[in-house]
Amino acid sequence: MDVPRQATNKNRRRWIIGGSAIGAVALVTLALSRLEPAPPSVDRSTIWTDTVRRGPMVRQVRGPGTLAAEEVRWVPAVTQGRVERKLVQPGTPVTAGTILVELSNPDVDRQALEAQRQLAAAESELTTLRSNLQNQILTQQATIATVQSDYNEAMRQARANDGLAGKELVSQMEVDKARDHATELKTRLDVERQRLGFLRESMQSQLTAQQGQVKLLQGIVSFQRGQVESMHVRAGTDGVLQELPLEMGQWVNSGATLAKVVQPGRLKAVLRIPETQAKDVTVGQFASVDTRNGIVKGRVVRIDPAVQNGTVTVDVALEGPLPRGARPDLSVDGTIDIERLNNVLYVGRPAYGQAESTVGLFRLTGDGREAERVNVKLGRGSASTIEVVQGLKPGDVVILSDMSQWDSSNKVRLN
Numbered sequence: 001m002d003v004p005r006q007a008t009n010k011n012r013r014r015w016i017i018g019g020s021a022i023g024a025v026a027l028v029t030l031a032l033s034r035l036e037p038a039p040p041s042v043d044r045s046t047i048w049t050d051t052v053r054r055g056p057m058v059r060q061v062r063g064p065g066t067l068a069a070e071e072v073r074w075v076p077a078v079t080q081g082r083v084e085r086k087l088v089q090p091g092t093p094v095t096a097g098t099i100l101v102e103l104s105n106p107d108v109d110r111q112a113l114e115a116q117r118q119l120a121a122a123e124s125e126l127t128t129l130r131s132n133l134q135n136q137i138l139t140q141q142a143t144i145a146t147v148q149s150d151y152n153e154a155m156r157q158a159r160a161n162d163g164l165a166g167k168e169l170v171s172q173m174e175v176d177k178a179r180d181h182a183t184e185l186k187t188r189l190d191v192e193r194q195r196l197g198f199l200r201e202s203m204q205s206q207l208t209a210q211q212g213q214v215k216l217l218q219g220i221v222s223f224q225r226g227q228v229e230s231m232h233v234r235a236g237t238d239g240v241l242q243e244l245p246l247e248m249g250q251w252v253n254s255g256a257t258l259a260k261v262v263q264p265g266r267l268k269a270v271l272r273i274p275e276t277q278a279k280d281v282t283v284g285q286f287a288s289v290d291t292r293n294g295i296v297k298g299r300v301v302r303i304d305p306a307v308q309n310g311t312v313t314v315d316v317a318l319e320g321p322l323p324r325g326a327r328p329d330l331s332v333d334g335t336i337d338i339e340r341l342n343n344v345l346y347v348g349r350p351a352y353g354q355a356e357s358t359v360g361l362f363r364l365t366g367d368g369r370e371a372e373r374v375n376v377k378l379g380r381g382s383a384s385t386i387e388v389v390q391g392l393k394p395g396d397v398v399i400l401s402d403m404s405q406w407d408s409s410n411k412v413r414l415n
Helices: 008-034 106-166 172-229
Strands: 049-051 053-069 072-076 081-086 099-104 232-234 239-243 257-262 267-274 286-290 295-308 311-318 331-348 358-364 370-381 385-390 397-399 411-414
Touching: 049 331, 053 311, 099 257, 106 172, 267 286, 267 295, 267 331, 286 311, 311 331, 331 370
Parallel strands: none
Antiparallel strands: 049 397, 053 267, 053 331, 072 257, 081 099, 099 232, 239 257, 267 311, 286 295, 286 331, 295 311, 331 385, 358 370, 358 397, 370 385, 370 411
16 A cells, blocks of 8 residues: 655745845845946047146136227217218228318308408407507607697797896887787697596507407407318328218217217227136236237236226237237237146146036046046136136146036046
8 A cells, every 4th residue: 555755845845946046146146236337438539528737827817808909099070960971991000180071051151250250340440440559649649740840939029028027118018919829829738638648548559359259259260260160070190090980971079079089009909807817817917918919018018996797907018019910809818827826736627617606527547547536625727727626636637527417426537
């Protein structure tokens, strides 16, 4: 008779195998969970790097700008008028006497003619007055001569009567009458002489007043002639005509700017420095201006006290000859040397790093195939370099380009 087998050993073996498999899966899962994820890959050609160095570092600030003339002459309209002709085009060399524009205004011509007429009338009146006064003086001189003659005759008659009276040939009445007549003529002679003096004084004052009127009208005529002459608008200085924003037939008012004349050989650079960097700029600092056809050395001569659109205007006087093609309003880039630091650790300025801050930079490993994130404390900054205070050492190679898309990774692989 058959005896049934017991299944205890068989089931136990199954449980052992199953438990071992589950344990193996758990161990594998635990091991995989502890593995770091593979670092993301970065194309080496899309990044730029720099090596940390120790040595002197020149702090600089940089800003765009334009060239501008040191001497600018704005040519205004002296009188109102209508543009009849434009004789010179912008960009043409001019001299002080070059006529740029011809204006016309009939009222100005009429006022000049009226002033000339008034002057001619005043000059004619002066001539007539001088002639009349001179005639009066001559008449008075003739009167004095007549009275003088009569006085002399009366004196002779009085002396004769005195002689005859001594011989009792004439009466005493005749003697007294002759003396009274001589005295009367003497008084009249004195009066006529005083009248001549008054005439001369009056003549001088009247002539002076009329001459003043003539001189005043001469000034008015000269002014009106200047007004007429100003209708021929001249450059007023040697240079190059830069602007002439007028159209034929256009009416311009007195005082309006008609043209701009500049000295092309005397230019300065007007730079726009970011307001956050302009605090360290001072007058006298050295600068270099890139005209894209050469670099010109210069020196800071003026700093605008106001901020406009987030920038500060800085004027740089250029030293030395200018490159060919340098002209007003040419776009340039300027760099100003602020400070020279000796024996400091520095690196190229990262795309997202600011001075006096702590940032995370990717530092290349020894083989250069990977880069790991390190915290770097930055110090004083420059236009293209920045001081390293902590976190790097000389010889380290760091990535300067924008790596913000890998902020979640502490390591990247370079392909």
